[in-house]
Amino acid sequence: xxxxxxxxxxxxxxxxxxxxxxxxxxxxxxxxxxxxxxxxxxxxxxxxxxxxxxxxxxxxxxxxxxxxxxxxxxxxxxxxxxxxxxxxxxxxxxxxxxxxxxxxxxxxxxxxxxxxxxxxxxxxxxxxxxxxxxxxxxxxxxxxxxxxxxxxxxxxxxxxxxxxxxxxxxxxxxxxxxxxxxxxxxxxxxxxxxxxxxxxxxxxxxxxxxxxx
Ligand SMILES: Cc1cc2nc3c(=O)[nH]c(=O)nc-3n(C[C@H](O)[C@H](O)[C@H](O)COP(=O)(O)OP(=O)(O)OC[C@H]3O[C@@H](n4cnc5c(N)ncnc54)[C@H](O)[C@@H]3O)c2cc1C
Numbered sequence: 001x002x003x004x005x006x007x008x009x010x011x012x013x014x015x016x017x018x019x020x021x022x023x024x025x026x027x028x029x030x031x032x033x034x035x036x037x038x039x040x041x042x043x044x045x046x047x048x049x050x051x052x053x054x055x056x057x058x059x060x061x062x063x064x065x066x067x068x069x070x071x072x073x074x075x076x077x078x079x080x081x082x083x084x085x086x087x088x089x090x091x092x093x094x095x096x097x098x099x100x101x102x103x104x105x106x107x108x109x110x111x112x113x114x115x116x117x118x119x120x121x122x123x124x125x126x127x128x129x130x131x132x133x134x135x136x137x138x139x140x141x142x143x144x145x146x147x148x149x150x151x152x153x154x155x156x157x158x159x160x161x162x163x164x165x166x167x168x169x170x171x172x173x174x175x176x177x178x179x180x181x182x183x184x185x186x187x188x189x190x191x192x193x194x195x196x197x198x199x200x201x202x203x204x205x206x207x208x209x210x211x212x213x
Pocket of ligand 1 (some may be wrong): 083086112113114124125126127129
């Protein structure tokens with residue numbers, strides 16, 4: 001959050017590559033705002049070399065500034081990758097914009113991957129691609145195997161409660177001011193669920209917080 005580029009970084013389980021030297025670490029540095037100057041490198045990320053991106057990252061890690069250029073030059077290799085169309089995934093869409101995996105009547109071709117339509121699943125995941133491939137192969141070739149069900153989070157009240165708090169950065173829906181008389185309903189409703197399993201459920205999922213009852 002302190003980074004103008006909204007830079008984040010992840011070190012997944014090592015090694016990421018079979019040939020990776022055990023003494024090396026593969027880091028994934030990612031930014032969303034590529035058009036604005038950085039905090040150490042005063043250029044937009046999209047104009048930066050790998051060394052400059054590494055310098056900006058080291059700066060945010062708190063590396064002493066006098067050591068940054070040397071470390072970025074000799075202790076890291078950064079390969080920049082730009083994905084200008086990645087947000088295409090999140091454009092509004094309507095049914096029919098994406099083809100079905102096996103369009104009606106097709107017997108010898110199917111659509112795979114992130115831009116094919118499969119009900120309820122979430123894109124930007126390898127799982128989605130794998131599911132479309134399973135649907136295509138099992139469907140066209142008549143393979144008698146079930147495609148694993150999409151995780152039923154939308155039908156799980158616990159997931160929905162968690163999501164409602166996470167969507168608002170930790171704020172419970174109960175902390176929101178409701179219009180007029182609706183606000184007055186909160187107290188009696190909370191009283192009604194006091195001591196029940198619903199109270200426990202709301203507490204377990206941070207809808208109900210200390211001092212709210
Ligand atoms: C930054 C980022 C982070 C992600 N994080 C996650 C994550 O944490 N968890 C998760 O589950 N998913 C994640 N994903 C999504 C996941 O990586 C992809 O959805 C998945 O890899 C897509 O797999 P795919 O096989 O359908 O397509 P791809 O992996 O894109 O494979 C398509 C292949 O086709 C090749 N190709 C294209 N055109 C042609 C052509 N004309 N002829 C021959 N070959 C061609 C391409 O070179 C490519 O190798 C992430 C994706 C990105 C970009």
